[in-house]
Structures are given as structure tokens and as C-alpha cells.
Amino acid sequence: MGTMSEVWTNTGSALASLVFIYTIFERFFPAHRVREHFEPLAQRLVGLVYPYIQITFHEYSGQRFKRSDVYDAIQSYLSKDSSSRAKKLTANRVKGNNSIVLSMDDHEEITDEFEGVKVWWQAKKHQSESRSISFYPKAEESRFYMLKFHRCDRQVITERYLDHVMSEGKIVGVKNRERKLYSNNPSENWSGYKQTKWSHVTFEHPATFDTLAMEDKKKEEIKNDLIKFSNSKDYYKKIGKAWKRGYLLFGPPGTGKSTMIAAMANFLEYDVYDLELTTVKDNTELRRLLIETSVKSIIVIEDIDCSLDLTGQRKQKKEEEEEDGDETNPIEKQMKKEKDENKGSKVTLSGLLNFIDGLWSSCGGERIIVFTTNFIDKLDPALIRKGRMDKRIEMSYCGLEAFKLLAKNYLDAKEEDDSELFDEIKRLLEVEEIKMTPADVGENLLKRSEVETKEFCLKRLIEALKEEKEEAKRRIEDEEKKKKEEEDTKRKKREEKKTKSEEKEQNGIATKEV
Numbered sequence: 001m002g003t004m005s006e007v008w009t010n011t012g013s014a015l016a017s018l019v020f021i022y023t024i025f026e027r028f029f030p031a032h033r034v035r036e037h038f039e040p041l042a043q044r045l046v047g048l049v050y051p052y053i054q055i056t057f058h059e060y061s062g063q064r065f066k067r068s069d070v071y072d073a074i075q076s077y078l079s080k081d082s083s084s085r086a087k088k089l090t091a092n093r094v095k096g097n098n099s100i101v102l103s104m105d106d107h108e109e110i111t112d113e114f115e116g117v118k119v120w121w122q123a124k125k126h127q128s129e130s131r132s133i134s135f136y137p138k139a140e141e142s143r144f145y146m147l148k149f150h151r152c153d154r155q156v157i158t159e160r161y162l163d164h165v166m167s168e169g170k171i172v173g174v175k176n177r178e179r180k181l182y183s184n185n186p187s188e189n190w191s192g193y194k195q196t197k198w199s200h201v202t203f204e205h206p207a208t209f210d211t212l213a214m215e216d217k218k219k220e221e222i223k224n225d226l227i228k229f230s231n232s233k234d235y236y237k238k239i240g241k242a243w244k245r246g247y248l249l250f251g252p253p254g255t256g257k258s259t260m261i262a263a264m265a266n267f268l269e270y271d272v273y274d275l276e277l278t279t280v281k282d283n284t285e286l287r288r289l290l291i292e293t294s295v296k297s298i299i300v301i302e303d304i305d306c307s308l309d310l311t312g313q314r315k316q317k318k319e320e321e322e323e324d325g326d327e328t329n330p331i332e333k334q335m336k337k338e339k340d341e342n343k344g345s346k347v348t349l350s351g352l353l354n355f356i357d358g359l360w361s362s363c364g365g366e367r368i369i370v371f372t373t374n375f376i377d378k379l380d381p382a383l384i385r386k387g388r389m390d391k392r393i394e395m396s397y398c399g400l401e402a403f404k405l406l407a408k409n410y411l412d413a414k415e416e417d418d419s420e421l422f423d424e425i426k427r428l429l430e431v432e433e434i435k436m437t438p439a440d441v442g443e444n445l446l447k448r449s450e451v452e453t454k455e456f457c458l459k460r461l462i463e464a465l466k467e468e469k470e471e472a473k474r475r476i477e478d479e480e481k482k483k484k485e486e487e488d489t490k491r492k493k494r495e496e497k498k499t500k501s502e503e504k505e506q507n508g509i510a511t512k513e514v
């Protein structure tokens, strides 16, 4: 018994001495210092026997508030087929997009293969002990991806695999993203907190090339052109040109210019930037706006003939000269000049064109620019010459093919079922050459209540077409009448002038004779 208690006493004192020695040691050699010294050494030792290399990709690196693009790209890349490989997944729904995007959950590991090389990806989470107050949500929790590969594959991974992950990830990311419709803010709102040059809403326009009424041949041509453009990254690089394409859509109101833009955006899955030029003060602002647009986007300038005097400086000068000739009150003239200056923005045609042609080249990335106008003749030829606007698309009145598509979409009506009504419409459109916009045709075909049958709507369209014919006839008559009246007044004026000068002449002769 005595020996037992002795053993306990000795153990107790030995432990006490150990604790004492450890405390003294800790005091002179703090634990983190020891770790600092020994860790690299330990890692070197591990490196000798452990054949793998690890790379970490943090969610937030550098600037704390900005999510890393690389992390995003990896997440998208791994979401591509992690759903079939990882066992634990997290589901995210991209706003505005109906599909759910699956990505691997924390602490999951999946393998990937590239050029016969195997790699391991792990999603990890690090819980920091900091209790500091932070504006950043869940600042204590930092996520990262860990890539592991054999050290003999180092070259393949660093030289090719990572680039492959980035480019693939970006493509998947673009596909999963919520597409946006942007509109530019007036420059007064560009500074201060919440500064943004563009405001956006989710782009959810339902128009597609299937719903767009247009001849099939023309539609196919445009679709092919768009596909060719979006696949031509290397070609544009090779020829040293900016990866952009310009379209000019022209035609009367209601022929589907805006609808075509929406269909293009949906077809290519691009964002849309609706640029309102009247709120842009000058070329510098225009440049700053355009530089901030993202890749894979369509920049739209609607009704260019209305938004600016895009016919350029020449016309303006001519007008000024003409005005100078007038004997108007100088004060009035100054007032008018000031009013004009305030009214319009100072964005010039050349500013716009220079940007499209030149600066854009340095922005990189694919962009489409679309101009629309109702009056192509009003535009300066410089704007629409080949090379600047790569493709001109005329949106015209509703033809037979366009009508058939609208009838199918709006009423599920086919030629076989309603051949008589279809024949009559064909006659009106093709023989009588009645011009009606697809917007008006659609309006007549639209079922406004349950009572309205397919036949009812088709007959309503026939009536509307006939009315349109009468209306057109009246318009032509009115125009001819107006023209005639104008000619009459001109002729009268000429005659009056002639008689006046004759009278003057006679009076002159008479005075001479006197």
C-alpha cells in the first residue's frame, strides 16, 4: 500500500515538473513560433514522400468584398457534371432562370480527367475564429476549392488544364446566368454611393425566331449569320478586327424591329443594352457607357433618326447658313440657338462611329450593335456604309408566309383547315398588294375572348385588310389632291409675280414716255 502511494506521489511530482518545464518552454518558445519554424521543415519532409500538389482557389481573395472570378468559373465548371459524380450536392436557383443549378457541397470531392491526367477537386470551408463585426455576410466562413494532382502532371495542369477550366466555366456560367436588359442612367446619377451607369431588369422577352413573322429564307439567313458570328472568335483575332457585328434594322413602325432584337438576344443568350442617346451628354459619356457593357451583349440604339441629328454636322451647318441669311431678330436668334443646344445631346455621329470602329477593338469580347430606324433615307451614308453596318435587314409589311406563321401561332390555324379564308387573305396580300404591318395583322388575329372563334378572327382580318385598301386609296387621293393644290398655289404665285413685273415694266415705260 505504502509503495502504491509512493508511486502516485512520484508520478504527481513528475507531472508537476513537466507542466512547469512546459510552461517555462512555452514562455521562451511560444507554440506558434515553434510551428512557424517546424512547419516548413515538416512540409518539406512530407513533400519528399507525398507525390501530390495542391492548389487552393479562395472565394474571396484580394479585395474582400469582391467574389473571385476564378472561383465562380470553377464553380460553374464543376457544376457541369458534378451532379452525376458528387454524392452531396447543393441546389441553387439562378434568379430569372427556371432551371436549378447543382454544385458540389462542402467537403465533397470529385475527380476530373483531362488529356489522360486525373485530378481531384474538393470543395472546402474554413471556419475562422474571429468574432469581429463584419458587413460581409458570414465573414467568418471562407470557402475555397482545392485542386490536387500528381506532381508529374504539373505542366499539363498549369499550362492547359486551368485555362480549360476557366474557359469552360465561363461558358457554363453565361448559360446559367440570369439575362438582363440594361438601360443607361443619366450622368447625374453616375457618382456617389450606388453609382451605376446602367440600371437593369431581368430580360424575359418571349420573342424567338419561331414567333417572328418573316419569310423563312430571310430568317434562316439571319440565324446563320448570328451563329457564324458567335463562333468566329479565332477568325476575328486572325484578321485583327474587333469581334463585333453591326445590324441595321429598318422598316415602318410595327414591322417587328424591336421583336427581332429580342429574338436575336434569346437566340444567342445575350444581354441587351438599350442605349438611350438623348440622355448622353457627349462623346466622352458615350465612350464610358459603352466600355462598361459586358461581353456577349447586344447594344441597341432605337430610332437613331429621332434620337440624334445623326445626319451629322454638314446638315447642321447648312441650316445655320440658311438661318444666318434670314433677317430675324438677333435676340430671338440667340435664344433659339441656346434652346437648341440644351435640347439635344452633343453626341455626334462621328463619336459613335469612332467608337464602334476603333475603341471597341480594345474592349475584346463579342458584341452586337443594332440600330433601328423607320426612315433609312434620313441616315448619313457614312453610318450605313459597308463595314460599319455589317448587315442591313429590312422589316417589311406582312407577306403570306408571315401571315401563315402568325395564324398558326395566334389561332393554331392551318391552310388545310381553312383554305377558303386563307385563299382570300392570300389574294388580298399578293394580288391586291395590301400593306399591313405584322403588328396589325397580329392585333386582328388575337382572340380577345372565348367567344371569338378562329374563323371569326380570320374574317376580322379580311375585313381589316379590305378597310386598309380603302384607307390606302383615300390616302393616295388625298395626297394627289394636296399635291395638285400645292402646284396650283405655286402656279398662281408665279402668275401673280409675272403680272406684277409686267405692270412694273409698263409703268416704267409710261414714266419714261412722260
Ligand SMILES: Nc1ncnc2c1ncn2[C@@H]1O[C@H](COP(=O)(O)OP(=O)(O)OP(=O)(O)O)[C@@H](O)[C@H]1O
Residues within 6 Å of the ligand: 211, 212, 213, 214, 251, 252, 253, 254, 255, 256, 257, 258, 259, 260, 374, 395, 437, 438, 439, 440, 442
Ligand atoms: N414580324 C413580327 N412577328 C411577330 N410579331 C410582330 C412582328 N412585327 C410586329 N409584331 C408584333 O407587334 C408588336 C410591335 O412590334 P415591334 O415593337 O417589334 O415593332 P417595331 O418595328 O419595333 O415598331 P417601332 O418602329 O414603332 O419601334 C410586337 O409586340 C409584336 O407582338
Ligand SMILES: [Mg+2]
Residues within 6 Å of the ligand: 257, 258, 259, 302, 372
Ligand atoms: Mg421598336
